[in-house]
Amino acid sequence: xxxxxxxxxxxxxxxRAAGFLLFALGLSVFVLSLSLSDYRLTEETFxxxxxxxxxxxxxxxxxxxxxxxxxxxxxxSTHTFLSDIDRKISETNERLGGGAKIWDxxxxxxxxxxxxxxxxxxxxxxxxxxxxxxxxxxxxGAIIHFLPRLWLEPEGIKNNxxxxxxxxxxxxxxxxxxxxxxxxxxALYFFPAYIVNWIRLGDPISEALRGRPADRWFFYGLMYTxxxxxxxxxxxxxxxxxxxxxxxxASVSFFQLxxxxxxxxxxxxxxxxxxxxxxAWPLNYSFFxxxxxxxxxxxxxxxxxxxxxxxxxxxxxxxLLAVFFGKRWYCSWVCGCGGLAETLGDPFRHxxxxxxxAWKAERWIVHSVLVFAVVMTSIVLxxxxxxxxxxxxxxxxxxxxxxxxxxLIGSIFAGVVGTGFYPVLGNRVxxxxxxxxxxxxxxxxxxxxxxRITTNGGQCISCGNCSTYCEMGIDVRWYAQRGxxxxxxxxxxxxxxxxxxxxxxxxxxxxxxxxxYNEVSLVQxxxxxxxxx
Amino acid sequence: xxxxxxxxxxxxxxxxxRHIRKRSDDEITVISAESDHFFSRTALMxxxxxxxxxxxxxxxxxFFWEKNRIQLMREWVSRVDTENKRxxxxxxxxxxxxVLIIASGSKSNKFGWPGQDLAGVQGLxxxxxxxxxxxxxxxxxxxxxxxxxxIGIEMAEMLxxxxxxxxxxxxxxxxxxxxxxxxxxxxxxxxxVSHGIDLRLSTELDxxxxxxxxxxxxxxxxxxxxxxxxxxxxxVGVSPNVDFLQDSGIECQRxxxxxxxxLTSAPDVYAAGDCVQLRSPKPGxxxxxxxxxxxxxxxxxxxxxxxxxxTTYDPGIWFNSAKFIDIEYQVYGDIKAKLGExxxxxxxxxxxxxxxxxxxxxxxxQRVIGFNLMGIRYRHExxxxxxxxxxxxxxxxxxxGAANFDPEFYAQYERELIQLYNDQHPNLPLRLKRRRGLKxxxxxxxxxx
Ligand SMILES: Cc1cc2nc3c(=O)[nH]c(=O)nc-3n(C[C@H](O)[C@H](O)[C@H](O)COP(=O)(O)OP(=O)(O)OC[C@H]3O[C@@H](n4cnc5c(N)ncnc54)[C@H](O)[C@@H]3O)c2cc1C
Ligand code: SF4
Ligand code: SF4
Numbered sequence: 001x002x003x004x005x006x007x008x009x010x011x012x013x014x015x016r017a018a019g020f021l022l023f024a025l026g027l028s029v030f031v032l033s034l035s036l037s038d039y040r041l042t043e044e045t046f047x048x049x050x051x052x053x054x055x056x057x058x059x060x061x062x063x064x065x066x067x068x069x070x071x072x073x074x075x076x077s078t079h080t081f082l083s084d085i086d087r088k089i090s091e092t093n094e095r096l097g098g099g100a101k102i103w104d105x106x107x108x109x110x111x112x113x114x115x116x117x118x119x120x121x122x123x124x125x126x127x128x129x130x131x132x133x134x135x136x137x138x139x140x141g142a143i144i145h146f147l148p149r150l151w152l153e154p155e156g157i158k159n160n161x162x163x164x165x166x167x168x169x170x171x172x173x174x175x176x177x178x179x180x181x182x183x184x185x186x187a188l189y190f191f192p193a194y195i196v197n198w199i200r201l202g203d204p205i206s207e208a209l210r211g212r213p214a215d216r217w218f219f220y221g222l223m224y225t226x227x228x229x230x231x232x233x234x235x236x237x238x239x240x241x242x243x244x245x246x247x248x249x250a251s252v253s254f255f256q257l258x259x260x261x262x263x264x265x266x267x268x269x270x271x272x273x274x275x276x277x278x279x280a281w282p283l284n285y286s287f288f289x290x291x292x293x294x295x296x297x298x299x300x301x302x303x304x305x306x307x308x309x310x311x312x313x314x315x316x317x318x319x320l321l322a323v324f325f326g327k328r329w330y331c332s333w334v335c336g337c338g339g340l341a342e343t344l345g346d347p348f349r350h351x352x353x354x355x356x357x358a359w360k361a362e363r364w365i366v367h368s369v370l371v372f373a374v375v376m377t378s379i380v381l382x383x384x385x386x387x388x389x390x391x392x393x394x395x396x397x398x399x400x401x402x403x404x405x406x407x408l409i410g411s412i413f414a415g416v417v418g419t420g421f422y423p424v425l426g427n428r429v430x431x432x433x434x435x436x437x438x439x440x441x442x443x444x445x446x447x448x449x450x451x452r453i454t455t456n457g458g459q460c461i462s463c464g465n466c467s468t469y470c471e472m473g474i475d476v477r478w479y480a481q482r483g484x485x486x487x488x489x490x491x492x493x494x495x496x497x498x499x500x501x502x503x504x505x506x507x508x509x510x511x512x513x514x515x516x517y518n519e520v521s522l523v524q525x526x527x528x529x530x531x532x533x
Numbered sequence: 534x535x536x537x538x539x540x541x542x543x544x545x546x547x548x549x550x551r552h553i554r555k556r557s558d559d560e561i562t563v564i565s566a567e568s569d570h571f572f573s574r575t576a577l578m579x580x581x582x583x584x585x586x587x588x589x590x591x592x593x594x595x596f597f598w599e600k601n602r603i604q605l606m607r608e609w610v611s612r613v614d615t616e617n618k619r620x621x622x623x624x625x626x627x628x629x630x631x632v633l634i635i636a637s638g639s640k641s642n643k644f645g646w647p648g649q650d651l652a653g654v655q656g657l658x659x660x661x662x663x664x665x666x667x668x669x670x671x672x673x674x675x676x677x678x679x680x681x682x683x684i685g686i687e688m689a690e691m692l693x694x695x696x697x698x699x700x701x702x703x704x705x706x707x708x709x710x711x712x713x714x715x716x717x718x719x720x721x722x723x724x725x726v727s728h729g730i731d732l733r734l735s736t737e738l739d740x741x742x743x744x745x746x747x748x749x750x751x752x753x754x755x756x757x758x759x760x761x762x763x764x765x766x767x768x769v770g771v772s773p774n775v776d777f778l779q780d781s782g783i784e785c786q787r788x789x790x791x792x793x794x795x796l797t798s799a800p801d802v803y804a805a806g807d808c809v810q811l812r813s814p815k816p817g818x819x820x821x822x823x824x825x826x827x828x829x830x831x832x833x834x835x836x837x838x839x840x841x842x843x844t845t846y847d848p849g850i851w852f853n854s855a856k857f858i859d860i861e862y863q864v865y866g867d868i869k870a871k872l873g874e875x876x877x878x879x880x881x882x883x884x885x886x887x888x889x890x891x892x893x894x895x896x897x898x899q900r901v902i903g904f905n906l907m908g909i910r911y912r913h914e915x916x917x918x919x920x921x922x923x924x925x926x927x928x929x930x931x932x933x934g935a936a937n938f939d940p941e942f943y944a945q946y947e948r949e950l951i952q953l954y955n956d957q958h959p960n961l962p963l964r965l966k967r968r969r970g971l972k973x974x975x976x977x978x979x980x981x982x
Contacts, residue, residue: 154727154728154858154859155859156858156859157859159582159583159584160582160583160584160694161582161583161694162583162584163583163584163585163586164583165583241859242940243940243941243942243943243944244940244941244942244943246942247942350585355594356594356596454938454971456910456912456913456914456938457852457912457913457914457917458826458829458852458913459852459854459863459913461573461575461576461825461826461854462544462573462575462576462592462825463573463575463576463579463590464573464576464579464585464589464590464591464592465576465579465584465585467589468584468585468589477592478592481592495940498940499940500584502856502861503854503855503856503861503863504854504861504863504910504911504938507910507938507939507940508940508941509941509970509971510971511970511971511972511974511975512971512972512975515975
C-alpha cells in the first residue's frame with residue numbers, strides 16, 4: 001500500500017472513531033437528560049393544567065385542592081415528586097369516592113401532565129438545545145461513523161468478525177444494549193411519567209408538524225423513525241453491491257417516514273383520525289375496537305374511508321399481494337416492525353435460533369397468537385354489532401381480554417421482547433413467534449403463492465452462511481444442499497440468504513405455482529435426471 | 534442386514550450414509566478422527582473470519598445421527614484387513630464390516646522445501662489446521678502464502694480479515710492460468726491486488742528460514758529475495774489421504790484405485806470423494822477430483838449400488854463454483870484455459886473489470902460447450918439442459934436472459950453480450966427474446982421436456 005493510501009485510510013478510521021464518539025455523546029446526553037429537571041407546582045402550573053384540559057374539569061377542584069399542599073415545594077427527584085403526586089391523587093379519590101373517582105387510565109394521564117407542567121430546570125428551559133445535543137447529535141454521529149465504510153471497505157459481503165464482536169455475539173456490550181432497550185420499552189409502556197424529559201425532546205418536531213407538544217406515542221414514533229432511518233444508512237452501505245437490499249431498505253424507510261410518521265402527524269394537525277394506512281389488522285389489533293370504530297364512524301367521509309380501507313387492507317390487499325409476491329411485500333418491504341428489524345436489527349440477525357425445536361415452538365406460538373387475536377376481535381365485533389344496549393358477550397371479560405392482549409402481545413411481546421431482545425435472540429423474535437399477521441401471510445405463502453426461493457441446481461457447498469444469517473431461523477441450507485426450493489411460511493423474503501451465499505445458489509423469485517415444491521436428487525444433476533424413488 | 538462401515542465423515546462418507554439409510558435398514562457406522570460430527574470443510578474460512586461459529590458449519594443438528602441410526606465413532610483407522618474384513622484402530626481394537634466405504638479425503642501437499650515443518654508453516658485442510666492457524670497468526674506482522682490455488686486465495690482473504698498484510702507467491706505468470714482463460718485470470722490478479730495483497734506472479738519458493746526459536750522468520754524465493762514473515766501458508770494443492778491403506782491389499786497409486794462403480798480392488802470395499810483415483814475417468818475429466826460436488830455424487834452413487842441398484846459413477850456435465858474474495862465464479866460445461874481444436878469464444882467484460890460472461894462454442898456447428906461467469910450468477914439447470922441438448926450459440930444468445938440467476942433488480946448484461954456477437958456477425962443480427970425471470974426459465978424447460 002502506498003504512503004498516501006495508508007494515510008487516507010488512517011484519516012477515515014479516525015473519522016469513524018470521531019463519529020462513534022459523537023454518537024456516544026448524543027446517547028449520554030439522552031440518558032442524562034432524564035435527570036436534568038426539577039419540579040415545583042406553582043400557580044402557573046395549575047393554570048396551565050386547567051387551561052390545556054389535561055385535567056378534566058370534574059376533577060380539577062378536588063385534585064388541585066389536594067395538590068395545593070405541595071404548592072411551591074421544590075423537588076429534585078422525579079421519583080419523590082411522583083410519590084407525592086400519587087399520594088395526593090389517592091387522597092383526592094378518597095374525597096371524591098364512588099363514581100366521581102379518578103380511574104386508572106386518567107390517573108396515568110394526570111401524572112404525566114403534572115410532571116410535565118411542573119418541571120423546571122435545565123432541560124425544560126432548553127428543550128431545543130437538548131434535542132439537538134441528544135437525538136440530532138447522536139444520529140449525525142452514527143451516520144459519520146458509517147459513511148467512511150464506503151471507502152474503507154470494498155463492496156461485497158463483509159461479515160468479518162461478527163462472531164467475535166461483543167455487541168453482536170451476546171457479549172458484554174450485547175447484553176448492555178439489550179438491557180438498555182428493554183429498560184426503554186418498560187419505561188415507555190409502564191412508567192411513562194419517569195421519561196417525561198425524553199418525551200419533551202420530541203417537542204421541536206411535534207410543534208412543527210402538529211402545532212402541539214409531543215406526547216409519549218409521538219416521541220416513540222420519532223425515536224423509532226429516526227433510529228430506522230439512521231440504521232437504514234448503515235444497511236445501505238453494508239449491502240451497497242446488492243440492489244435488492246438497496247431498494248428494500250429505501251422502501252421500509254419510505255413507509256416508516258411517510259406512512260407511520262408524517263401522514264398521521266399531519267392528519268392530527270388537521271383534526272382527522274391519525275391513522276397509519278399501512279398498519280393492517282391483526283398486527284393493528286385495536287383496529288376493530290369499539291372506540292376506534294366509533295371514532296372513525298363519527299369522523300365523516302374520511303373516517304368511513306379509513307374504515308373501509310382498513311377492512312380492505314386486511315381482508316383483500318395484504319393476502320392478495322402475498323399470493324403474487326409472497327409475504328415479503330409486507331414483512332420486509334412495508335411493515336414498521338419489519339423495517340426496524342431490517343435496519344436496527346440487521347447486525348443481530350445471526351442470533352436467531354435455527355434448531356428444529358425452535359421451529360416447532362414457533363409454529364405453536366405464532367398460531368396461538370393468531371387464534372387469540374381472531375377470537376378477541378370476533379368478540380369485540382359481536383359486541384359492537386349487538387348494539388350499545390345489549391348485554392356484552394362474556395360480560396366484563398371482554399374488556400379484560402382486550403387489556404390482556406394489549407399487555408401481553410402488544411406491549412410485552414412486540415415491544416419488550418420483540419425489540420429489547422434483538423441483541424440476545426435476534427431481530428425477528430416478534431415477527432417469527434408473535435405476529436398474527438405474519439401467521440396469516442405465512443399460511444398464504446405456504447399454500448397459495450407464487451413466491452419461492454429457488455435453489456440453483458447442485459451448486460450448494462453446505463457452507464451454512466444462508467442458515468446462519470437467516471433472521472427467521474430457517475435452516476435454508478437443509479433445502480439448498482438437496483437441490484430443493486425453499487418455501488417456508490416464516491420466510492419474510494429479506495433476501496439476505498441469497499446475498500451471503502458465496503456460490504450463487506439462492507434466488508428469491510415469483511412465478512407459476514406448478515413445480516414450486518420440487519424434489520431434486522443431487523446425482524440427478526450429474527447424471528441427467530434419473531428418477532429417484 | 535449388512536454392517537456397513539464408512540471411513541471419513543466428510544461430504545462423501547456422510548452422503549453415502551444418508552442415502553443408504555434412506556434406502557435400507559442396514560447397520561451404518563461412520564468413523565472419523567477429525568471431528569465428532571460432520572461439518573462443512575468449505576466453510577472453514579468463515580469460522581476464522583468470524584462470519585460463523587463452528588456450530589453453524591454443521592449441516593445437521595447433533596440429534597440427526599441417532600435419529601437416523603447412523604452410528605458415529607471418533608477413532609483413527611490405522612489398518613484395514615480386507616481378507617478378514619476388519620478395521621484396526623489406533624489403540625489396537627478392531628471392527629468388522631460387510632461393506633467398507635473409504636472416504637478419507639485429502640491431505641495438504643508439501644514439496645520438500647527446507648523449513649516446511651517449522652512452527653508457523655502450515656496448510657489448510659482440517660479443523661486442526663484451522664486451530665493451528667488461529668494460534669500461529671496471532672501478533673503476526675506479515676504472512677506469506679505459497680501457491681495460487683483456490684485455498685490460497687481463501688487463506689489470503691482470511692488473513693486480510695484480521696488486517697494481516699499478505700504476500701502471495703504464485704508460480705504461474707497469471708493466477709491459475711492453466712485452468713482459467715487469460716481474461717478471467719487477469720481479472721483475479723487485479724482483484725487480488727486491489728485488496729492490498731502483495732501478489733508476486735512467476736515467483737517460486739526456494740526455502741523457509743527459521744528464527745532462533747525455530748519459528749518461521751522469512752520465505753526465500755528462487756530469485757533469492759528474502760521476504761520476512763511470521764506465518765507461511767502452504768497451499769500448493771492436496772493429494773489423497775491414503776497412507777493408512779498400505780498393506781491393506783487395496784490397490785492405491787496416488788489415490789485409492791476405483792472402477793466405474795467406485796469399487797476398489799478389494800471385494801465389498803468402495804471409495805468415494807477426494808481419496809479416489811478413477812481407473813478410467815470420463816473424457817476430459819481428471820482421475821482425481823478433490824471437490825465437494827464430486828464427493829457428494831460419489832457418495833450417492835455408492836449408496837445405490839450397495840442397496841441393490843448397481844449404478845455407475847457419472848458426474849455428468851462439469852460444473853463448479855468459487856468465490857475470489859468478492860468475485861463469485863460459476864462454470865458450466867467445458868471451458869479450457871486455451872481454446873481447443875475448432876473452439877471459439879465469445880467474451881464480454883463489464884467496465885468495472887469485475888464481471889464477465891463467456892461462452893465457448895464449436896465454430897463448425899455453433900454448438901455451445903461451456904459458460905464461464907464472473908460476478909454474475911447463472912442457472913445450473915438451464916445451462917445443463919442447453920449443453921445436454923447441444924444448443925447452438927444463436928439460440929442460446931437469444932434466450933440467454935432466462936439463464937440469469939442474479940437477484941431481482943440487478944442489472945442484466947445479456948444484451949451487451951449479444952451486441953458483441955452482432956458486431957462480429959453483422960449480417961444476421963440477434964435479438965434478446967427472454968429476460969431474466971422464473972417464467973422465462975420455466976417456459977424453456979417445458980418446451981424441451
Ligand atoms: C479450505 C477449503 C475450501 C474448499 N472449498 C471448496 C469449494 O468451494 N468447492 C469445492 O467443490 N470443494 C472445496 N474444497 C474441497 C472439498 O472440501 C473437499 O473436496 C471435500 O471436503 C472432500 O470430502 P471427502 O468426504 O472426500 O473428504 P473429507 O472431507 O476430507 O473427509 C474425510 C474425513 O476422514 C477422516 N479420515 C481420513 N482417514 C482416516 C482414518 N484413517 N481414520 C479415521 N478418520 C480418517 C479425515 O480426518 C476427514 O475427517 C475445499 C477444501 C478446503 C480445505
Ligand atoms: S430464508 Fe432467506 S429470504 Fe427468507 S427470511 Fe431467511 S434469509 Fe430472509
Ligand atoms: S450459503 Fe449457499 S452454498 Fe452455503 S449452504 Fe447456503 S445455499 Fe449452500
